Structure formats: structure tokens, C-alpha cells
Amino acid sequence: MDIRYSANQKDFKRYTTEETRAEFLIEKVFADDEIVATYSHVDRMVVFGCKPVNEAVPLDKGIDCMKNFGTNYVLERRELGIFNLGGEGSVEVDGEVYNLAFKDCLYVTKGHKSVVFKSKDKANPAKFYMISAPAHKVCKTTFLSIADAQKKPVGDNSTANKRVINQFIHPDVLETCQLSMGLTELDPGNVWNTMPAHTHERRSEIYYYFNIAENQAVFHMMGEGDQTRHILVQNDQAVISPSWSIHAGCGTANYTFIWAMCGENLTFDDMDHIAISDLR
Numbered sequence: 378m379d380i381r382y383s384a385n386q387k388d389f390k391r392y393t394t395e396e397t398r399a400e401f402l403i404e405k406v407f408a409d410d411e412i413v414a415t416y417s418h419v420d421r422m423v424v425f426g427c428k429p430v431n432e433a434v435p436l437d438k439g440i441d442c443m444k445n446f447g448t449n450y451v452l453e454r455r456e457l458g459i460f461n462l463g464g465e466g467s468v469e470v471d472g473e474v475y476n477l478a479f480k481d482c483l484y485v486t487k488g489h490k491s492v493v494f495k496s497k498d499k500a501n502p503a504k505f506y507m508i509s510a511p512a513h514k515v516c517k518t519t520f521l522s523i524a525d526a527q528k529k530p531v532g533d534n535s536t537a538n539k540r541v542i543n544q545f546i547h548p549d550v551l552e553t554c555q556l557s558m559g560l561t562e563l564d565p566g567n568v569w570n571t572m573p574a575h576t577h578e579r580r581s582e583i584y585y586y587f588n589i590a591e592n593q594a595v596f597h598m599m600g601e602g603d604q605t606r607h608i609l610v611q612n613d614q615a616v617i618s619p620s621w622s623i624h625a626g627c628g629t630a631n632y633t634f635i636w637a638m639c640g641e642n643l644t645f646d647d648m649d650h651i652a653i654s655d656l657r
């Protein structure tokens with residue numbers, strides 16, 4: 378498991394490109410028939426990727442639960458949000474099978490012992506992108522298609538940021554402990570997300586960018602509002618965004634991303650907005 382400790386905003390001002398990438402960028406999210414896991418000490422969120430091709434893959438494949446979580450199984454004290462971003466596949470949760478097509482989501486509550494991933498067709502494998510957060514109570518394991526998500530159309534063509542925020546794992550849709558997650562889709566020709574930018578002192582966030590066309594990329598903006606830097610993100614890569622950091626992106630073409638948050642509250646709009654004129 379790749380472990381990332383938290384970095385602070387004062388030292389961040391002096392980071393080189395390499396240091397910034399090593400600290401915040403998750404370059405590899407998927408490997409065939411493996412669980413790729415990154416444990417971030419920022420709000421203890423864990424990023425998991427699973428691309429089952431030739432076999433069924435359990436969530437704990439290659440993971441030493443006692444060493445990494447101090448528990449007997451991954452979800453003993455954690456909840457999990459799953460999005461399928463590949464071909465059709467299934468997630469078996471303690472014997473119950475959920476079929477997930479492209480952009481379907483499954484929330485798995487704390488306490489489930491066995492979570493196993495499968496693809497329907499190895500020629501077009503499923504790609505399960507997941508975030509896990511610490512959890513203190515049992516909620517309801519729930520399947521959500523994009524039709525179940527609460528839609529927030531925002532932005533405008535004139536500012537190149539017209540997009541729809543699909544709130545899947547959100548208090549208006551289902552109950553969770555700490556985790557909220559959703560999928561934001563930019564309209565064709567629009568390239569900016571989350572501009573004007575914000576931080577949220579009481580929560581942190583992880584962005585995972587996908588649907589980036591070949592030879593295109595996203596400049597992910599981060600840092601305090603008056604100390605911004607960027608990370609060049611390629612398709613299928615994620616960025617850790619601590620509470621002190623803005624998180625916004627500008628693509629060389631349109632793209633889609635999944636945001637995941639965790640922290641003191643689940644209040645989506647609890648944001649500290651920064652005027653574009655105040656950014657540096």
C-alpha cells in the first residue's frame with residue numbers, strides 16, 4: 378500500500394514539481410487483477426482501484442489489514458464508495474451481488490467482511506474506482522445509478538465551465554458516516570472545473586480525473602488561494618487535496634472527474650470561496 382503523510386501549506390510553497398507530484402498525485406490507480414491502494418493521512422481517506430480481468434478480485438487482495446488498518450477486515454471500521462468506470466461488472470458484498478455498468482455507484486457500509494469484484498467480459502473489463510473513509514456506524518449498502526444522483530447544473534459556456542455535478546453519495550440521497558462522492562461531467566468545449574475556486578477548512582477532498590482523451594491532459598490547480606501551483610494530470614489519475622488547498626482544473630479538452638470528501642461535516646456547500654481576482 379502506498380502511504381501518503383499529510384503535508385502542510387507552509388512547506389508546500391517551496392515544493393518542486395517532483396515533490397508536489399510525489400506528495401499529492403496518485404499516478405497509478407489500476408493494475409489488472411490487483412487492488413491498487415493509496416492510504417492518505419489527509420482525513421485517512423484510502424483510494425482503491427480494481428480492474429478485474431482474468432479472475433474475481435477481493436478488496437483485501439495484497440492488503441495486510443492488521444498492519445494498515447489495525448482491524449481484521451477492511452470495512453470493520455470503514456465505509457466505501459465505488460464507481461464503475463469501465464465495462465460491466467459486479468460487486469459481491471457478503472454474498473449479495475450488485476451489477477454495475479459504466480458510471481454506476483455502490484455505497485458499502487461499515488461491517489461487511491467480504492467485497493469481491495468481477496468483470497462480465499474480460500475484453501472490456503470493469504474499472505472500480507473507490508474511496509474509503511473511517512466510519513462509526515452502520516448505514517445502508519445502496520446501489521445508485523446516475524439517474525438516482527442529485528443533479529446540479531453549474532457554469533456557463535461563456536466561461537468554459539458548463540458542467541453537471543452529479544451528487545451520488547450525498548445527504549440528500551442516502552445516509553453515510555463521513556463520506557460524500559459524486560461525478561462531475563463537463564459539457565463538450567468546456568474545460569474548467571470548480572472556478573471560482575474554494576477550499577473547505579472542515580473537509581478535504583480527492584479528485585480522480587477520467588474520460589481525458591488521448592494526448593490531452595488536465596492542469597489541476599492546488600495550494601492556498603494566494604499561492605497556487607499546478608499538477609499535470611493524465612487520464613485515470615487522482616489528486617489529494619488537503620483542507621488548505623484549492624482544487625480546480627483546466628483541461629486541454631473536456632473530461633469527467635469524481636470528487637470524494639471526508640471530514641467534520643457532510644455539508645456540500647460548506648465552502649470558503651475565493652474570488653478569481655484574489656487568486657495568485
Ligand SMILES: O=C(O)C(=O)C[C@H](O)C(=O)CO
Nearest residue numbers: 540542561570571572624636
Ligand atoms: O465541478 C465542480 O465544481 C465540482 O465538482 C466541485 C466539487 O464537487 C467540490 O469541490 C465539492 O467541494
Ligand SMILES: [Zn+2]
Nearest residue numbers: 575577582624
Ligand atoms: Zn471542494
